[in-house]
Amino acid sequence: MDGERKEAARRRVRMAKIKNMEEFAAISGISRPTVSKYFNDPGSVRPRTRARIEEALKEHDYRPNIYAVNQNRKLTKAVGIVVPLLVDPYFAEIARKLERRCIEAGYRPTLFSAHGQADHEVEVLESLRGLKPAGVLLAPLGRSSDHAVLEKFCADVPTLIFDSSVGEFGLSFVGSDNRQFTTHITDYLCRTGEPPCFFEMKTPANPNAHRRRQAYLDAMEQFGQPAKVISVEGEGWAFEEIGRQGGHKAFEDGAFSTNTVLCSNDRLAIGLLTACYERGIKVGRGADCSIRVAGQDGHPHSRFTCPPLTTISHDYDTVSRTAADSLFAAIDGHVTPWKSTRIEGKLTLRSSA
Amino acid sequence: MDGERKEAARRRVRMAKIKNMEEFAAISGISRPTVSKYFNDPGSVRPRTRARIEEALKEHDYRPNIYAVNQNRKLTKAVGIVVPLLVDPYFAEIARKLERRCIEAGYRPTLFSAHGQADHEVEVLESLRGLKPAGVLLAPLGRSSDHAVLEKFCADVPTLIFDSSVGEFGLSFVGSDNRQFTTHITDYLCRTGEPPCFFEMKTPANPNAHRRRQAYLDAMEQFGQPAKVISVEGEGWAFEEIGRQGGHKAFEDGAFSTNTVLCSNDRLAIGLLTACYERGIKVGRGADCSIRVAGQDGHPHSRFTCPPLTTISHDYDTVSRTAADSLFAAIDGHVTPWKSTRIEGKLTLRSSA
DNA sequence: CCACTAACTTTACGCGCGTAAAATTTTTGT
DNA sequence: ACAAAAATTTTACGCGCGTAAAGTTAGTGG
Numbered sequence: 001m002d003g004e005r006k007e008a009a010r011r012r013v014r015m016a017k018i019k020n021m022e023e024f025a026a027i028s029g030i031s032r033p034t035v036s037k038y039f040n041d042p043g044s045v046r047p048r049t050r051a052r053i054e055e056a057l058k059e060h061d062y063r064p065n066i067y068a069v070n071q072n073r074k075l076t077k078a079v080g081i082v083v084p085l086l087v088d089p090y091f092a093e094i095a096r097k098l099e100r101r102c103i104e105a106g107y108r109p110t111l112f113s114a115h116g117q118a119d120h121e122v123e124v125l126e127s128l129r130g131l132k133p134a135g136v137l138l139a140p141l142g143r144s145s146d147h148a149v150l151e152k153f154c155a156d157v158p159t160l161i162f163d164s165s166v167g168e169f170g171l172s173f174v175g176s177d178n179r180q181f182t183t184h185i186t187d188y189l190c191r192t193g194e195p196p197c198f199f200e201m202k203t204p205a206n207p208n209a210h211r212r213r214q215a216y217l218d219a220m221e222q223f224g225q226p227a228k229v230i231s232v233e234g235e236g237w238a239f240e241e242i243g244r245q246g247g248h249k250a251f252e253d254g255a256f257s258t259n260t261v262l263c264s265n266d267r268l269a270i271g272l273l274t275a276c277y278e279r280g281i282k283v284g285r286g287a288d289c290s291i292r293v294a295g296q297d298g299h300p301h302s303r304f305t306c307p308p309l310t311t312i313s314h315d316y317d318t319v320s321r322t323a324a325d326s327l328f329a330a331i332d333g334h335v336t337p338w339k340s341t342r343i344e345g346k347l348t349l350r351s352s353a
Numbered sequence: 354m355d356g357e358r359k360e361a362a363r364r365r366v367r368m369a370k371i372k373n374m375e376e377f378a379a380i381s382g383i384s385r386p387t388v389s390k391y392f393n394d395p396g397s398v399r400p401r402t403r404a405r406i407e408e409a410l411k412e413h414d415y416r417p418n419i420y421a422v423n424q425n426r427k428l429t430k431a432v433g434i435v436v437p438l439l440v441d442p443y444f445a446e447i448a449r450k451l452e453r454r455c456i457e458a459g460y461r462p463t464l465f466s467a468h469g470q471a472d473h474e475v476e477v478l479e480s481l482r483g484l485k486p487a488g489v490l491l492a493p494l495g496r497s498s499d500h501a502v503l504e505k506f507c508a509d510v511p512t513l514i515f516d517s518s519v520g521e522f523g524l525s526f527v528g529s530d531n532r533q534f535t536t537h538i539t540d541y542l543c544r545t546g547e548p549p550c551f552f553e554m555k556t557p558a559n560p561n562a563h564r565r566r567q568a569y570l571d572a573m574e575q576f577g578q579p580a581k582v583i584s585v586e587g588e589g590w591a592f593e594e595i596g597r598q599g600g601h602k603a604f605e606d607g608a609f610s611t612n613t614v615l616c617s618n619d620r621l622a623i624g625l626l627t628a629c630y631e632r633g634i635k636v637g638r639g640a641d642c643s644i645r646v647a648g649q650d651g652h653p654h655s656r657f658t659c660p661p662l663t664t665i666s667h668d669y670d671t672v673s674r675t676a677a678d679s680l681f682a683a684i685d686g687h688v689t690p691w692k693s694t695r696i697e698g699k700l701t702l703r704s705s706a
Numbered sequence: 707c708c709a710c711t712a713a714c715t716t717t718a719c720g721c722g723c724g725t726a727a728a729a730t731t732t733t734t735g736t
Numbered sequence: 737a738c739a740a741a742a743a744t745t746t747t748a749c750g751c752g753c754g755t756a757a758a759g760t761t762a763g764t765g766g
Contacts, residue, residue: 066420086448086449087653111439111464127461240656277659306630374722386744389724
């Protein structure tokens with residue numbers, strides 16, 4: 001029979017690189033359409049066929065050409081992950097978790113960062129269109145984003161917004177419950193010492209900041225305490241430097257009305273800590289300390305500030321899982337009406353407050 | 354007026370998505386092969402033809418299908434950028450610069466992180482093969498990398514190694530001059546106070562650490578000072594925590610033989626600063642300080658530690674420019690023998706030492 | 707054992723574009 | 737203005753794979 005010929009051919013081709021699926025199908029002894037079926041879903045072929053293919057796969061490391069595959073697929077397996085600023089370890093960390101979840105779900109994630117600039121964000125979205133992704137996990141820049149571009153993008157590509165909500169775009173929104181964050185930590189600060197002032201950027205990059213300010217004001221009113229918001233100047237994403245300079249100015253102006261400061265986010269708090277250090281002001285809850293400082297976010301770095309920063313931490317796992325699962329469900333056709341899911345944070349007590 | 358009708362018509366056509374290059378060529382009044390030529394090099398067509406195409410391009414936002422393009426191209430315009438750990442802002446920053454340079458040079462960069470794990474690095478390299486990139490900019494994990502896999506990858510794909518060298522793989526190596534880093538900052542520390550001890554990980558993830566230790570030993574010998582290396586336990590990439598715990602242990606053991614500590618890298622130094630804080634040890638060069646701490650890398654965060662960290666900074670711009678240009682030259686066929694380029698660092702004096 | 711169904715093979719077409727070759731047009735140099 | 741050179745058009749094929757249709761083989765239950 002030509003079974004022998006096939007066997008001989010197989011041995012000859014053994015080390016030679018497989019060019020395409022045709023060749024691979026030949027040496028695995030399975031027809032090309034079936035092999036194609038296997039690669040699109042290994043479970044869709046008979047166990048014995050699958051075994052034969054996977055055996056051949058061990059000998060000759062063949063992988064279908066992504067470009068040829070995606071040209072014909074209507075639904076690419078690509079997923080875009082977009083964050084505003086990858087240099088911020090918070091976003092790097094959440095992106096990392098999302099990436100893993102995509103891989104586990106059988107998608108090919110590609111990471112993008114807007115690098116804090118709206119024009120870059122537009123660039124990213126444009127090149128993302130070219131990828132024809134099955135879906136996109138997008139954390140927008142926020143205030144500086146080009147909302148028209150965002151909305152149009154969401155209309156064309158299945159997009160799940162996370163971290164920061166900018167209107168009811170996309171499939172849904174998943175992020176942290178900023179009101180709960182601020183209410184919770186404000187409550188803690190009030191119960192353990194003087195009520196906090198609120199330290200924030202005057203024109204924050206991110207809409208979450210507004211929610212946090214409002215939650216602070218509401219909480220203080222509820223607790224019957226006088227509220228005091230200190231809004232510092234500064235544009236862009238260099239939060240630490242803005243917090244540092246704003247901190248110095250606030251001290252000069254005597255802006256802190258109590259000995260406790262709740263910062264709008266951890267990076268701002270880190271800058272404020274630096275300012276405190278530079279002014280010789282001791283931070284913490286010890287007897288020799290003159291000020292308490294708390295942050296919000298549970299930034300990866302907050303454990304290692306001096307003093308270590310008391311903060312309220314994002315639930316990275318739940319946020320990333322919820323966001324990814326929502327997107328995958330939508331891709332699979334389980335369409336649900338737009339909704340906003342906000343995950344609660346967990347208080348992380350350290351020595352700064 | 355019919356101005357309105359025209360506008361309406363334009364909008365209608367505008368919305369009508371162009372399916373392929375055939376259609377776009379038709380409405381731009383140019384033949385498809387010429388349009389194809391234009392997209393591969395806009396300068397290769399006659400100025401008037403180019404103008405007509407670009408005019409049509411404004412009305413109907415058409416872009417060639419990447420997948421179809423890359424299927425036929427021998428040389429993809431894709432470039433992979435691989436770093437060991439994107440959560441580390443140092444790598445995020447260098448990756449950002451490399452990304453910009455790729456875009457400016459007309460390539461499509463894709464970012465990957467090994468997330469500190471060797472198996473992830475292998476995964477990344479495998480999926481990178483599938484992209485059939487024109488070239489790859491790779492910063493290996495280092496010690497834990499699967500060297501065989503790396504070598505094979507470099508043999509198959511034009512790869513420029515940066516940051517950390519692991520043998521003479523790839524096209525060339527571009528990184529920082531670790532010997533100069535350590536020699537320079539050791540010299541500074543010796544001239545301004547007690548000679549430094551060297552604080553490092555016993556089993557560093559990265560081969561640069563060995564160069565730095567050796568440079569320290571050589572420098573101390575040259576300066577006629579007694580050297581003292583403190584090697585702390587710890588595996589993985591959680592350098593801050595390793596530095597913190599190692600710092601505590603070193604203090605307990607009385608391991609610091611002088612009042613000055615040079616850390617192998619900034620993240621380790623950040624952890625050591627935290628340990629100092631936790632033990633109530635004041636760091637800096639002030640009269641009331643009992644220890645000086647310096648780092649190496651110019652980590653984005655080093656400005657905001659308490660006290661701000663004296664360190665020696667990578668020249669991010671020069672490293673990224675040199676690395677990217679070397680890769681692009683190689684892609685363009687300007688093959689040169691393997692060489693190692695090491696860029697000098699710049700001393701950043703702050704208050705920690 | 708037969709009938710039936712699921713899985714597979716064969717055959718064939720199309721996706722969107724690169725690219726080559728030959729024919730035609732436009733531009734350039736003088 | 738005319739011939740040579742350059743650019744463009746026409747025509748045609750191929751890339752690697754998805755996928756549909758029809759025929760064939762292998763597994764299933766009774």
